[in-house]
Every structure is written in C-alpha cells, then in structure tokens.
Amino acid sequence: MSDTITTTLTMLGAIAEDPDSYVAQWKRRTGGKVVGAFPMNFPAEIAHAAGALPVIIQENREPDSIGRNLLAEFYCGYTRNIADQAAKGRLDGYDGFFLADHCIQLLGAVDVVRSESEDRPLYFGQLESAMGATWTPEVVREKMRSFVDEMAVFAGTSVTAAALSRSITLFNENRRLLRTLFAARRSGNARLTATQLQSLVKSGMVMDKAEHTRALRHIVAGLDEVTRDHRVRIHLSGHFCHAPKPEILQTIEECGAIVVDDDLYHGARYISTDVAEDVDPLAAISDWYLQRDANMPCPTRVRHATDWEDRLIESIESSGAEGVIVLMAKFCEPHMLYYPQLRKRLSEYGIAHLLIETEHDGVPVESIRTRVEALLERIRRTDRPAADVPEYQDVVK
Numbered sequence: 001m002s003d004t005i006t007t008t009l010t011m012l013g014a015i016a017e018d019p020d021s022y023v024a025q026w027k028r029r030t031g032g033k034v035v036g037a038f039p040m041n042f043p044a045e046i047a048h049a050a051g052a053l054p055v056i057i058q059e060n061r062e063p064d065s066i067g068r069n070l071l072a073e074f075y076c077g078y079t080r081n082i083a084d085q086a087a088k089g090r091l092d093g094y095d096g097f098f099l100a101d102h103c104i105q106l107l108g109a110v111d112v113v114r115s116e117s118e119d120r121p122l123y124f125g126q127l128e129s130a131m132g133a134t135w136t137p138e139v140v141r142e143k144m145r146s147f148v149d150e151m152a153v154f155a156g157t158s159v160t161a162a163a164l165s166r167s168i169t170l171f172n173e174n175r176r177l178l179r180t181l182f183a184a185r186r187s188g189n190a191r192l193t194a195t196q197l198q199s200l201v202k203s204g205m206v207m208d209k210a211e212h213t214r215a216l217r218h219i220v221a222g223l224d225e226v227t228r229d230h231r232v233r234i235h236l237s238g239h240f241c242h243a244p245k246p247e248i249l250q251t252i253e254e255c256g257a258i259v260v261d262d263d264l265y266h267g268a269r270y271i272s273t274d275v276a277e278d279v280d281p282l283a284a285i286s287d288w289y290l291q292r293d294a295n296m297p298c299p300t301r302v303r304h305a306t307d308w309e310d311r312l313i314e315s316i317e318s319s320g321a322e323g324v325i326v327l328m329a330k331f332c333e334p335h336m337l338y339y340p341q342l343r344k345r346l347s348e349y350g351i352a353h354l355l356i357e358t359e360h361d362g363v364p365v366e367s368i369r370t371r372v373e374a375l376l377e378r379i380r381r382t383d384r385p386a387a388d389v390p391e392y393q394d395v396v397k
C-alpha cells in the first residue's frame with residue numbers, strides 16, 4: 001500500500017474517530033449550516049442540495065454520565081449515548097436536526113435532544129414502515145416532499161430539482177466507490193482491515209461528500225492486487241445505527257478471521273442502494289427508500305416479499321463466508337425480535353455463528369476473544385467444502 005493511501009486512510013480514520021472536530025472545522029471553513037441527521041433512513045442528499053453539511057450523528061467514546069438519568073437502562077447504547085451527548089452540549093455544533101425513522105428508542109433519544117436543544121429546529125418525518133402496502137409509495141413521496149420543504153426553511157434557500165439531481169449523482173459515485181472497496185474485500189483482499197473499511201463508511205457519514213469522494217477515488221485507484229490467505233472468512237451481521245467499536249473488529253481479526261462481507265449499517269447496508277438519476281429526483285429519492293429495504297431488508301421495516309435471513313444466506317453463498325458473527329446492540333428491540341429467525345436459518349444451513357452483544361460503556365475484549373477463537377476452531381474442524389471465493393475481477397465493477 002502506497003504512503004499516500006496510508007495517509008488518506010489515516011486522515012479518514014481520524015475523522016471517523018472524532019466527527020465533532022471535523023464538523024467544527026467545516027463550519028469555520030465554510031460558514032455553512034450543519035444538519036444532524038439520525039440514522040438510518042434520512043436521505044442526506046436533500047440536506048446537501050440545500051448547501052448544508054448532513055452529518056449522521058455518531059455514538060461518541062465518552063462514558064455516559066448525565067445522560068444516564070434521561071433514558072431508562074433498557075434503551076440501547078446508541079440512544080443513551082445520544083441523550084448523554086445532548087445533555088453535555090456535545091451536539092451544539094449542529095444547527096438543526098432531521099429524523100426519518102421511528103424506532104421507539106430513537107424517538108426517546110430525539111425527545112431528549114429536542115428538550116436540550118430548544119433553540120434549534122428538529123424535524124421528524126415519520127416514513128411509512130409498511131413497505132409493501134399499495135398506498136406506501138404515495139405516502140413516502142409526500143413525506144420526502146415535506147423533507148425538502150422543511151430543509152428549505154432550515155437552510156433559508158430553496159432546494160431545486162437541479163441541485164437535488166447533482167447531489168444524487170455525487171452521492172451515487174460515493175456509494176459506488178465504497179462498493180468497489182467492499183467488493184475487493186469480498187474477493188479476499190486482506191489489505192484493508194475491517195476497521196479501515198468501517199472508517200471509510202463512517203467518515204463518509206460525516207464529511208463533505210465531494211471531499212470524501214476525492215479521497216475514495218484516490219484509494220480505489222491505488223488498490224493493491226488481491227492476496228488470498230487461509231484465514232477463516234467471516235460475515236458480520238447486524239449492528240444498526242452506530243458502528244461496532246474498532247476493538248471488536250480488531251479482536252475478531254486478531255483471532256485469525258478475515259471479515260469478507262457484512263450487512264452492518266456502518267457497512268454494506270449504508271451503501272446498498274443508489275438513487276436513480278434518470279427520473280424526477282424526488283420520485284427517485286422516494287424509490288430509493290423503498291428499494292433499499294428490498295436490497296438489504298431491515299427489521300425496523302415490514303415487507304412480506306423479502307426477508308433478511310434470505311438475504312443473509314445469499315450474501316454468505318456469494319462471499320464464501322464460512323461463519324457469521326452477529327453483532328447486536330444490547331436492547332436493540334428490532335434486532336432482538338428478528339434474531340431468532342436469523343439464527344434458525346443459519347442453523348438450518350449448518351452455518352456456524354456467534355452472537356456478540358455490544359454496549360456503549362466497555363468492551364470485554366478478552367471474553368470476546370475467547371468466544372471468537374472457539375467459533376473459528378469449530379469452523380476449522382468442520383468438514384466444509386473449500387469456500388467458493390469469487391474472483392476479484394468478477395466482483396469489482
């Protein structure tokens with residue numbers, strides 16, 4: 001890997017680690033407004049088209065303190081940390097907030113943000129979650145229209161169709177570049193670690209999209225040739241809204257695994273779907289919301305035609321993953337409710353898997369190490385056919 005790529009990866013990793021500093025620096029540099037967007041469905045293209053910087057609000061690394069009293073213990077780590085950040089003034093760099101989701105716990109956290117940030121606008125557009133209903137496309141289109149209108153009020157400028165189309169094109173390129181890197185990983189390119197790939201996605205949720213895209217172009221252009229090795233190929237699954245801690249990813253790889261694919265929000269889920277560029281941009285954004293769930297089913301949505309477990313099995317067959325590690329944020333209800341189904345399907349297919357629950361405060365690295373080592377040993381001892389690994393040129397498009 002060249003020195004310049006290493007430098008670029010280090011720069012993106014630093015931004016992923018400390019988004020607040022980037023936001024402050026961007027505001028000083030541009031004088032623009034920053035939109036704090038909550039995961040996982042807000043179409044950031046709309047904020048970008050209004051000239052604002054859309055930033056998906058990340059879990060931070062500070063131990064929770066004040067915020068512990070604001071949400072009950074059985075809220076997930078992400079939402080409790082958001083409440084903590086709001087109470088400590090760590091969200092003061094945002095000029096307003098947009099939310100397009102309705103996980104109950106997220107709503108609770110956003111209520112805390114609303115009460116702690118009374119001087120700033122917070123817009124909640126509840127998107128339809130019955131994805132297959134006949135009325136859904138029309139309702140979603142109306143909601144997307146309301147996002148555009150609210151964003152225009154927030155930014156003090158109109159959001160034109162032409163600006164939205166330009167933002168869509170830029171965001172699509174960004175997603176495509178990330179998918180190229182993910183495809184390289186799937187084919188066995190071991191030179192990007194799971195932590196580095198996560199940093200690429202996470203920094204993209206924070207940075208100015210044009211700046212991030214330039215960095216990605218540089219990395220993709222200098223991508224090394226593939227070197228396959230004999231590490232156990234693992235698929236990471238789950239973990240909505242916030243990124244698994246890098247220590248967890250590092251521990252998994254230190255045990256002798258290579259992460260070849262995932263369906264994490266800070267991973268393949270985030271970049272699964274492009275927005276059509278050849279139709280009315282508002283219609284395209286609405287379709288993106290619907291199509292995204294078809295491509296990468298999410299347990300916070302309801303669609304009878306597709307299932308997450310089917311998608312998971314397809315991914316495993318295509319990547320040649322030999323086992324699955326499910327990363328679940330403790331108390332994440334949508335994931336908890338869906339997990340038994342995933343587990344059942346993995347067992348039916350004889351695919352070794354391990355559940356690791358995560359929390360905001362503390363990572364029990366040694367306990368995780370022991371459990372991952374046991375999983376890998378089980379996979380190595382299983383008389384499974386050699387992984388059918390796709391060729392690099394077949395997966396990099």
Ligand code: SF4
Pocket residue numbers: 076077078079103104105106240241242300329331332333334335
């Ligand atoms: S979907 Fe899960 S991780 Fe996201 S806010 Fe809701 S409970 Fe937390």
